[in-house]
Amino acid sequence: MENRQRVHEPFVFFALFFALTAGFGYAAVLVIAPALGYSAGPWWLATVQAHGYAQLFGWAGLFVLGVGLFFIPRLRGTVLARPELASGALACFILGIGLRVLLQPAVAILAGPAVSGSAWASVARLGIVVSALLQVAGTLLVIVMLTATFRRAPPLGTQAPLRPVRGLLALGLISLAVSGLLNLLLAIDLVARSGYTYLYAWDDALTHLMIMGFIVPISLALSVRNLPLFMRLAFPPRRELGPLLAVLVLGLIARLIGGIEQTFFPLPAFAWQLTGLGQVLEGSALLAFIWMIDIPLRRKHPWTESRIPTPPDVAAARKPTRKNYPDYGEYGRFELLIISAYLWLAFAAIIAVLNGGAEIVSASVIFDPDVERHALTVGYITLLILGMAVRMLPGFSGKQKVASTRLVLATFCLGNLAAFLRVAPLLKPDLPLSSAGLASSGVIGWLAVAALAVNLWRTFRPPQARKARPASPSST
Ligand code: HEM
Incomplete structure (x- = not known):
């Protein structure tokens, strides 16, 4: 290659x-x-x-x-x-x-x-x-x-996949x-x-x-282009992505400027309000985005329904794919990782809106800001990487499947457990198990990524590097 x-x-x-x-x-x-x-x-x-x-x-x-x-x-x-x-x-x-x-x-x-x-x-x-x-x-x-x-x-056509x-x-x-x-x-x-x-x-x-x-x-861009194909969803409406992006950018700018309040603004109350407004805008844009991409609710018809139907005899001759998905299970239950990543994103967005609202009204926050940060980084970003990696990377490198579907399931369990243990103790720090849970979250997150690394290594290693299995006595 x-x-x-x-x-x-x-x-x-x-x-x-x-x-x-x-x-x-x-x-x-x-x-x-x-x-x-x-x-x-x-x-x-x-x-x-x-x-x-x-x-x-x-x-x-x-x-x-x-x-x-x-x-x-x-x-x-x-x-x-x-x-x-x-x-x-x-x-x-x-x-x-x-x-x-x-x-x-x-x-x-x-x-x-x-x-x-x-x-x-x-x-x-x-x-x-x-x-x-x-x-x-x-x-x-x-x-x-x-x-x-x-x-x-080539010139960017109106239907070019990059456009939206x-x-x-x-x-x-x-x-x-x-x-x-x-x-x-x-x-x-x-x-x-x-x-x-x-x-x-x-x-x-x-x-x-x-x-x-x-x-x-x-x-989000990779999700818009790939998830409808990988998970048989509807393509998000193109025109609505522009306004959403504008809200996200406004929120980002307001939050950044508000956050550097001591340097820029002598009036702390105004800085709190600006940060709060930024958080509300960012969180709302993300929630609207999740609604549009249709995970996990699947409210809309999949994009495949608008295609010319496959002739019944061709369809009957094909091996049936997994229900609701275009694959045969060769990438494992990758969709569980993606769905849970988007649930964590929704959770982080709700925390941002609530904290933002409190900052505007009372110059204080309801939740430790670390809840939002690690719900985003361990919950959304890490779980999305774990899911996208097993679904996309084999194809990028000319492989047809991932080495172990069981390891995909293991990354789902470990990744979600790590996110839960990293975030939940911040909501109830005084519970007896909170500090032990938080202390174990790093190791569990490490194990989730290690499981992905092993799986990718086994998927990509050259065929001659794989050990030839000793033939069983009956298989001669
Ligand atoms: C379960 C795994 C993780 C654990 C146990 C962990 C732990 C921590 C701790 C203890 C802090 C300091 C929080 C404080 O100041 O109160 C922190 C900060 C941070 N973490 Fe994590 N983290 C994890 C995963 C991640 C991931 C996956 C990312 C990004 C993809 C990330 C990004 C950050 C960032 C950006 C900060 C703030 C750094 C700074 O202040 O400059 N963390 N983390």
């Missing part, structure tokens, strides 16, 4: 690598340490930011970029231009993420109580700036590849580029302050921009 046809594979490999190390690995430490009585000192605070970075730029970011580099050109009716740049972009991302996740906790440990103290800590801080520069360089290479691809593509989702994709790419620049400015500021964490208000803006500006819009 050509280089450009397998461009996604190394991106997915390193997405899994970062998830299983600094992503869910650090996550497990972050929740186990307080349960064992270790106090959340500088190392904990620095590791939180390193974990967020590994998960957003590494796990979700590299997965979304890998799939995007394969899929977006095809939506535009062509293949990726300048694919030789993909390995350079990936090398920048790997080094950039690697440096950041190692150096930020190291700065906090090396600096010790006299935060600006050690010379090694200063060197490590400079390494964080280099990491941010590499992130910007990798993003630039991705933009060069996509721009070259779009330039040589181009706004979501544009929002995703702009947010990725802005996140890279903001990350660089925050890294420079870290050096200037001799600190070990990014400034909190700006760090929140960075993580929110990555989640709601980059990962969620691209995931």
Whole structure:
């Protein structure tokens, strides 16, 4: 297969690598340490930011970029231009993420109580700036590849598959580029302050921009194009996607500006209201989107019903597919992962609307903001990746099925359990089992991703690498 046809594979490999190390690995430490009585000192605070970075730029970011580099050109009716740049972009991302996740906790440990103290800590801080520069360089290479691809593509027809989702994709790419620049400015500021964490208000803006500006819009775009095919749903009405995107963007901007209130606005009440308005807009746009994509309710007729019916004799000769799905079960129960991902998205959106409403009315929140963040990141993003990976990636690489359907079911159970244990204890922290549940969520999330990694490895390994089964005595 050509280089450009397998461009996604190394991106997915390193997405899994970062998830299983600094992503869910650090996550497990972050929740186990307080349960064992270790106090959340500088190392904990620095590791939180390193974990967020590994998960957003590494796990979700590299997965979304890998799939995007394969899929977006095809939506535009062509293949990726300048694919030789993909390995350079990936090398920048790997080094950039690697440096950041190692150096930020190291700065906090090396600096010790006299935060600006050690010379090694200063060197490590400079390494964080280099990491941010590499992130910007990798993003630039991705933009060069996509721009070259779009330039040589045929004119965009009115029925082109890219048309309904181009706004979501544009929002995703702009947010990725802005996140890279903001990350660089925050890294420079870290050096200037001799600190070990990014400034909190700006760090929140960075993580929110990555989640709601980059990962969620691209995931929605991939869902609009693929889920009607994979799950026999109706295609969402094209015209309604535009207004929804506008509401999402307005919400995102209001929330980002409101969140940086201390820097921009001397009047805190106004800042609360702006953040609250942003949350209500974002949450409402997401709920409307879920309604339109029709998961899990399946209110509308599937798109296949409008096709010319297959002649009865041809239909009778075909092997019947699974009820309501176009496959024969060769990807396992992937739909359970997708449906649960969209239920978690609906939950996160409702929390955003309720918290937003409370912020507007009383300048306070009802739920810990971490409920929304981890319902989105573990519940929606991670479960969607787990489901899309087994349904899409085998086909991208010329395989017809996933190696183990049982492992797909295992990722569904473990992924949902991890999301539940990460989020539910925040709603009732004083229940006896809450702290044990929270402490176990990181390890369970790690196991869910490990199950996917094993399944993909078994799916993609070359046939000669598979062990020949010893023939049973009766089979000679
Ligand atoms: C079950 C798995 C996970 C556990 C146990 C976990 C744990 C944590 C903890 C303890 C924090 C600090 C919260 C606080 O400050 O109160 C945190 C922050 C964060 N987590 Fe997770 N997490 C998990 C999964 C994820 C995933 C999958 C993502 C993204 C895809 C993610 C993204 C973030 C982000 C962006 C932050 C904020 C980082 C910052 O402040 O810069 N987490 N996580």
